[in-house]
Structures are given as C-alpha cells and as structure tokens.
Amino acid sequence: METLLNLPYPVTVTFVFLFGLTVGSFSNVCIYRLPKKESVSFPGSRCTACNTPIRAMDNIPVFSYLILGGKCRSCGEKISIVYPLVELVVALLIVAVFFKFGFSWEFLIFAIVCPTLVIITMIDYEHKIIPDRITLPGIVLGFGAGWYLAGPINSLLGFLLGGGLFYLLAVLSRGGMGGGDIKFIAAAGALLGWQKVLLVIVLGATLGSIVGLALMVVQNKDRKTQIPFGPFLAVGTLIAIFFGEDLISMYLSTMTV
Numbered sequence: 001m002e003t004l005l006n007l008p009y010p011v012t013v014t015f016v017f018l019f020g021l022t023v024g025s026f027s028n029v030c031i032y033r034l035p036k037k038e039s040v041s042f043p044g045s046r047c048t049a050c051n052t053p054i055r056a057m058d059n060i061p062v063f064s065y066l067i068l069g070g071k072c073r074s075c076g077e078k079i080s081i082v083y084p085l086v087e088l089v090v091a092l093l094i095v096a097v098f099f100k101f102g103f104s105w106e107f108l109i110f111a112i113v114c115p116t117l118v119i120i121t122m123i124d125y126e127h128k129i130i131p132d133r134i135t136l137p138g139i140v141l142g143f144g145a146g147w148y149l150a151g152p153i154n155s156l157l158g159f160l161l162g163g164g165l166f167y168l169l170a171v172l173s174r175g176g177m178g179g180g181d182i183k184f185i186a187a188a189g190a191l192l193g194w195q196k197v198l199l200v201i202v203l204g205a206t207l208g209s210i211v212g213l214a215l216m217v218v219q220n221k222d223r224k225t226q227i228p229f230g231p232f233l234a235v236g237t238l239i240a241i242f243f244g245e246d247l248i249s250m251y252l253s254t255m256t257v
C-alpha cells in the first residue's frame with residue numbers, strides 16, 4: 001500500500017488533500033448539526049441565513065467559498081470564514097496523518113480520529129458540551145482501534161485510567177469537570193493506551209492553564225469564567241498521536257539518567 005495505484009507521490013498527496021477537504025466539509029455538517037440533535041446525512045446543506053439548499057457546485061470545500069467571495073449565492077449573506085478554515089485544518093491534518101503513517105490501518109484510524117477531534121473542539125468551544133453521539137461511539141471505536149494500536153490490555157488500562165482519573169476529578173470538584181470530558185478521555189485512553197492518555201491529560205491541563213491564565217490577564221476575567229476543557233484535550237490528543245512516542249521516550253530517558 002506504499003503508493004496508491006503507483007501514482008507519483010505529489011499526485012497521491014494531492015488526492016489525500018482533496019479527500020481531506022471532503023472530510024472537512026462533512027465535519028462542518030457535524031459541527032453545525034450534532035449539537036442541535038439533527039441528522040448529519042439528511043437533508044443536504046442549506047444556507048444558515050436564508051435556508052436555500054446549496055447547489056452541488058457551490059458546495060465544493062474551500063473553493064466555493066473563494067469563488068462566491070464568502071457570500072451566499074441566494075441571499076448574499078456573509079458565510080463564516082470558520083467553514084473553509086475547518087475544511088482546511090481537517091485536510092492538512094489528514095495529509096499529516098498520511099505523511100506519518102502512509103496508507104495503513106493507522107491512516108484509516110487517524111483519518112477518522114483527527115477530524116473528530118476538530119469537531120469536538122468546535123462544538124465544545126461554541127456550546128460547552130461534547131455530545132454523547134461522538135463520545136459513546138468513540139469509546140467503542142476507541143477499544144476496536146486501541147486493540148490494534150496499543151494492545152487489548154493497554155487499551156483497557158488507558159480507558160480505566162483516563163476515565164477513572166477524570167471521574168475522580170469530577171467528584172472532587174463537584175461538577176467542575178463535565179461528563180463529556182470524562183467520556184472523551186475514556187475514549188482517548190481506550191484508543192491510545194495508558195501512557196499516552198496520561199500524556200494527553202498533562203498536555204491538556206498545561207495548555208488549558210496557559211490559555212486560562214492568559215485570558216485572565218488580557219480580559220481581566222475572574223476565575224469563575226468557564227473555559228471548556230475539550231479543545232485542550234483534543235489538541236493534547238493530536239500531539240500524542242503525532243509525537244507521543246517521542247515525547248514519552250524523551251521523558252523516560254530523563255528518568256533513567
């Protein structure tokens with residue numbers, strides 16, 4: 001599976017990127033509809049302002065936004081730049097997955113996981129929830145993929161360690177930790193195993209503290225301001241996926257010196 005149909009490498013990368021854009025387009029649908037408990041497969045995309053169905057030729061990721069000048073063809077209402085940005089970020093992540101893993105089981109797994117992390121980030125940022133429709137299938141798929149990636153025992157340990165730690169934090173902080181965060185980290189643990197889920201938690205907590213402190217300084221926000229934890233956990237998970245092995249072996253080598 002080294003090369004797809006023996007195409008030149010740049011052509012293969014271009015195909016992966018275009019595939020990534022379509023996944024990014026579907027990610028936008030999920031970001032917009034999952035919090036409203038709407039179907040992600042039906043009906044087709046509509047303008048969020050005038051509700052006019054979007055024609056196929058106006059629904060091409062990123063390119064349609066550029067051609068339409070960021071405006072709806074029917075009502076002329078501005079289309080948020082967030083849509084093409086999500087498509088672009090998802091596409092670049094999928095290309096990064098391809099660079100790291102080539103065409104492999106890992107590619108298949110993380111080409112699903114990485115867009116899901118973007119979806120979680122956007123929904124949690126906007127609505128302060130991580131929907132069960134993502135986390136519950138995520139736990140099941142996490143075990144399935146984790147069995148292959150980390151081994152069944154490591155996968156189970158990751159699930160128990162991640163979920164258990166966050167459950168404990170939720171009890172101790174009396175609601176300071178959301179149920180969505182617990183299910184999310186349990187799924188990440190099942191997928192990545194116990195070492196990497198610890199890494200995710202350390203990275204997420206560190207990033208969250210830095211951004212939280214920066215916001216307190218810049219916006220003069222007090223401690224009561226709720227910053228969703230999901231986006232930081234998602235970024236931590238992405239770092240663990242791409243650099244987890246290196247970071248863990250770096251950490252272990254400093255321990256043994």
Ligand SMILES: [Zn+2]
Pocket residue numbers: 047048049050051052072073074075076077
């Ligand atoms: Zn419109």
